[in-house]
Amino acid sequence: xxxxxxxxxxxxxxxxxxxxxxxxxxxxxxxxxxxxxxxxxxxxxxxxxxxxxxxxxxxxxxxxxxxxxxxxxxxxxxxxxxxxxxxxxxxxxxxxxxxxxxxxxxxxxxxxxxxxxxxxxxxxxxxxxxxxxxxxxxxxxxxxxxxxxxxxxxxxxxxxxxxxxxxxxxxxxxxxxxxxxxxxxxxxxxxxxxxxxxxxxxxxxxxxxxxxxxxxxxxxxxxxxxxxxxxxxxxxxxxxxxxxxxxxxxxxxxxxxxxxxxxxxxxxxxxxxxxxxxxxxxxxxxxxxxxxxxxxxxxxxxxxxxxxxx
DNA sequence: ATCGTGACGGTTGAG
DNA sequence: CTCTCAACCGTCACG
Numbered sequence: 001x002x003x004x005x006x007x008x009x010x011x012x013x014x015x016x017x018x019x020x021x022x023x024x025x026x027x028x029x030x031x032x033x034x035x036x037x038x039x040x041x042x043x044x045x046x047x048x049x050x051x052x053x054x055x056x057x058x059x060x061x062x063x064x065x066x067x068x069x070x071x072x073x074x075x076x077x078x079x080x081x082x083x084x085x086x087x088x089x090x091x092x093x094x095x096x097x098x099x100x101x102x103x104x105x106x107x108x109x110x111x112x113x114x115x116x117x118x119x120x121x122x123x124x125x126x127x128x129x130x131x132x133x134x135x136x137x138x139x140x141x142x143x144x145x146x147x148x149x150x151x152x153x154x155x156x157x158x159x160x161x162x163x164x165x166x167x168x169x170x171x172x173x174x175x176x177x178x179x180x181x182x183x184x185x186x187x188x189x190x191x192x193x194x195x196x197x198x199x200x201x202x203x204x205x206x207x208x209x210x211x212x213x214x215x216x217x218x219x220x221x222x223x224x225x226x227x228x229x230x231x232x233x234x235x236x237x238x239x240x241x242x243x244x245x246x247x248x249x250x251x252x253x254x255x256x257x258x259x260x261x262x263x264x265x266x267x268x269x270x271x272x273x274x275x276x277x278x279x280x281x282x283x284x285x286x287x288x289x290x291x292x293x294x295x296x297x298x299x300x301x302x303x304x305x306x307x308x309x310x
Numbered sequence: 311a312t313c314g315t316g317a318c319g320g321t322t323g324a325g
Numbered sequence: 326c327t328c329t330c331a332a333c334c335g336t337c338a339c340g
Binding site: 001002003030031033034037050051052053054 | 335
């Protein structure tokens with residue numbers, strides 16, 4: 001699992017103080033290869049954050065595709081999945097790179113258009129209406145508003161090109177209604193100071209939402225703030241209190257300090273969903289300017305709170 | 311002794 | 326529900 005951000009931060013911090021990587025690795029008990037990697041990444045992208053683990057290419061079953069599948073099914077209820085696939089290609093809805101697999105189409109037919117035959121009359125009557133939307137927008141997890149992201153290119157992100165576009169910097173969200181705080185009954189702690197932990201995953205899942213990507217931090221770390229040794233100043237996006245070196249046992253969450261003074265990197269940025277709506281996933285009434293902070297806190301907070309609770 | 315880098319095994323989530 | 330795939334991670338070993 002990725003090192004906690006506090007340690008990643010510490011690595012960069014110590015490097016900026018001129019401490020040799022070998023000493024850093026010894027001091028923090030992290031392999032020198034890891035230190036080297038984190039520093040190299042930081043030099044290249046300006047971000048200390050790990051990349052998003054897991055996942056896969058953007059979903060091909062976009063609302064448009066689903067809509068077309070629905071239409072095909074309405075017109076010909078006996079149509080086969082492979083025929084739908086062919087038609088998606090023929091009609092130019094998809095190309096050969098993003099056409100859903102037959103099994104995906106079958107799943108769509110089963111799960112989303114399963115009772116179409118019963119309601120086909122009704123649907124055809126109100127075909128101009130948008131399909132019923134779930135509580136969360138379909139495909140809300142992956143939305144690629146930017147051509148760069150839409151291209152979904154593989155391979156390393158070129159320097160200067162955000163790994164995740166600003167809108168994508170909105171972490172993937174999980175539709176779970178469970179939160180660490182709910183489960184552990186420590187909401188009062190996390191509510192203090194508007195340090196919110198959004199419900200994303202249960203502790204046993206321990207999978208916090210990804211955090212804004214490198215591009216996010218690149219945007220936040222200006223070149224003028226580069227440290228003498230060439231590294232961008234850590235303090236430009238993590239304020240002094242955050243540098244409080246090491247988590248002390250007394251702290252509820254050592255990483256909570258991330259939210260201590262957010263002005264450096266959250267001010268003025270209203271993190272927005274791709275749709276342009278303010279970022280308030282799962283009814284976490286986080287002001288836009290606090291959204292990122294909240295996410296960050298959620299990631300680290302849930303991690304450490306869970307750990308401390310065990 | 312130090313450090314960059316590739317191989318490796320593990321984890322994760324979408325399809 | 327399970328499997329596959331592709332992304333990432335940190336560690337290790339090599340040069």
